[in-house]
Amino acid sequence: MADWASFWAMGGYASYVWSAYGIAAAVITLNVVLPVWYHRGLKRRIRRGAFIDD
Amino acid sequence: MHVRLGHDEKTVVSLTMDKGVKQRFHRLGSSPYFYDASARWAIWLAVPAVICIAYAVIAGLVYVPPDYQQGDVFRILYIHVPSAWLSLFGYTAMAVAGVVALVWRLKLAEIFIAAAAPVGASFTFLALVTGAIWGEPTWGTYWVWDARLTSELILLFLYLGVIALHRSIASPRAAGRACALLSIVGVINVPIIHYSVVWWTTLHQGATLGLTGGSNMDADMLWPLLAGALGFTCLFGWLTLWGMRVQLLWRERRSRWVMKRIAHG
Amino acid sequence: MGRVFWAVFRRDLAIAGRQRGVLVHQLLFFVLVVALFPLGTNTDQAVLLAVAPAVLWMGVLLSVLLSLNGLFQTDHEDGTLAQYLLSSEPLAVIALAKMIAHWLASGALFVVAGPVLMLMLGVPLDVLPVMMLTLGLGTPTLVFIGAIAAALTLRLPRAGLLLGLLVFPLYVPVLIFGSGVIRGAIVGLPYAGAVYVMAALCVLAITLGPWAIAAALRIGFDA
Numbered sequence: 309m310a311d312w313a314s315f316w317a318m319g320g321y322a323s324y325v326w327s328a329y330g331i332a333a334a335v336i337t338l339n340v341v342l343p344v345w346y347h348r349g350l351k352r353r354i355r356r357g358a359f360i361d362d
Numbered sequence: 363m364h365v366r367l368g369h370d371e372k373t374v375v376s377l378t379m380d381k382g383v384k385q386r387f388h389r390l391g392s393s394p395y396f397y398d399a400s401a402r403w404a405i406w407l408a409v410p411a412v413i414c415i416a417y418a419v420i421a422g423l424v425y426v427p428p429d430y431q432q433g434d435v436f437r438i439l440y441i442h443v444p445s446a447w448l449s450l451f452g453y454t455a456m457a458v459a460g461v462v463a464l465v466w467r468l469k470l471a472e473i474f475i476a477a478a479a480p481v482g483a484s485f486t487f488l489a490l491v492t493g494a495i496w497g498e499p500t501w502g503t504y505w506v507w508d509a510r511l512t513s514e515l516i517l518l519f520l521y522l523g524v525i526a527l528h529r530s531i532a533s534p535r536a537a538g539r540a541c542a543l544l545s546i547v548g549v550i551n552v553p554i555i556h557y558s559v560v561w562w563t564t565l566h567q568g569a570t571l572g573l574t575g576g577s578n579m580d581a582d583m584l585w586p587l588l589a590g591a592l593g594f595t596c597l598f599g600w601l602t603l604w605g606m607r608v609q610l611l612w613r614e615r616r617s618r619w620v621m622k623r624i625a626h627g
Numbered sequence: 628m629g630r631v632f633w634a635v636f637r638r639d640l641a642i643a644g645r646q647r648g649v650l651v652h653q654l655l656f657f658v659l660v661v662a663l664f665p666l667g668t669n670t671d672q673a674v675l676l677a678v679a680p681a682v683l684w685m686g687v688l689l690s691v692l693l694s695l696n697g698l699f700q701t702d703h704e705d706g707t708l709a710q711y712l713l714s715s716e717p718l719a720v721i722a723l724a725k726m727i728a729h730w731l732a733s734g735a736l737f738v739v740a741g742p743v744l745m746l747m748l749g750v751p752l753d754v755l756p757v758m759m760l761t762l763g764l765g766t767p768t769l770v771f772i773g774a775i776a777a778a779l780t781l782r783l784p785r786a787g788l789l790l791g792l793l794v795f796p797l798y799v800p801v802l803i804f805g806s807g808v809i810r811g812a813i814v815g816l817p818y819a820g821a822v823y824v825m826a827a828l829c830v831l832a833i834t835l836g837p838w839a840i841a842a843a844l845r846i847g848f849d850a
Contacts, residue, residue: 347611350608519796
């Protein structure tokens, strides 16, 4: 903990470890954000009355 | 519209007339009730998910000492193993929901399958990618036709099949029931596929290091792994619940309760 | 129940007999896929022998996939399928009769054509009986599993690609064991266990398959 540089270096495996964790963060973020966006858009379209008669 | 009104009325009648389990079951099947209540339930999945995943990541990255054989690369396993667990759990949950959807014709079970499939597929993808990244320094190549990675790849195709089928059928009810049947057929196949792939790799005599092979796990390493699996499971539940709400809103976008809640609420 | 089975069985065999052109096309397709393969590599006997089992089974998989499209199509178009769905007879029995008739008409071709193609790829003669056994056990499994997906996608336009996406992951065990047994027989490894597994899968597909096909037909008809 005391030594940040060695923490980031991950014993020489930095690119592997951090890319794996980065992709995991991206996948989780997309899974959270996309439904929320879609939900918002859908609610907006319902409010605008897009589905009342078609 | 008329059918839906009738359904709401039936729910109200059953609420006033009898109490207990049956009443709860009816209420759960009612779309507006589920839409409102699921927003409250979500917190009970989101909080444990955040706590468990945060613990697993911090412990896995910081507190667990490096593996004596693999060094620090093994820290990837704190994502890889929970994702791999979730990929199997998610597909099994879809098949269980499939049985519920086909036997009891519960609409929410169909919606569960539709919402869970993309979440499950993305975590299967994550398990594959992290497995490949872990494999490069360990095996010297990104892709080895290792039994577990190969099974995971086929599982990803099974997920994509469910998603593709759902997108191809226009009628939501028919799409839901078709996916229910496909996930049941798929889940019967998953152990057979895994067994066949294991048999195939032993036929090759390919020397494959197990992902957790060699070093035996001690408690310090194991607890963060279990917490990660639990956290990912809660995350899956949370994401699927959100997906279900969106699906429900889309399916019933023309019904009266949606109008009342969204347009006037 | 037995009467329904035989009626559907005889009807489908008669139709298949009248549409011999379709069967010939399927056979030609299978032969072409396997026969073109060496043109993509070289004539080295060792290379051909190494890939022969995989080429054979990929040819079978593709041919079965193509035949799945037409499995319920004519019955659907001329209204026979609607009659089946409305009738009080068990749909699973009808499905079983249809599948067995379909396999006898088309799947049996592979068992006959396979050995000739394998000889062209340099597979030794004494492997051929085992190879025909795996084809005899594997192709019914493929037909029964594939029919479930074919029934689900019955009314979808351009279902062919989707069908492949749904069906090929489920075909992995048959592909692995089917080609594994032949490879084992060529190099002299024990393969009896895998043959038993293939037989078990075949029994599983024939017993559970009709129920799933019946359920899928009801769903697919609504889709």
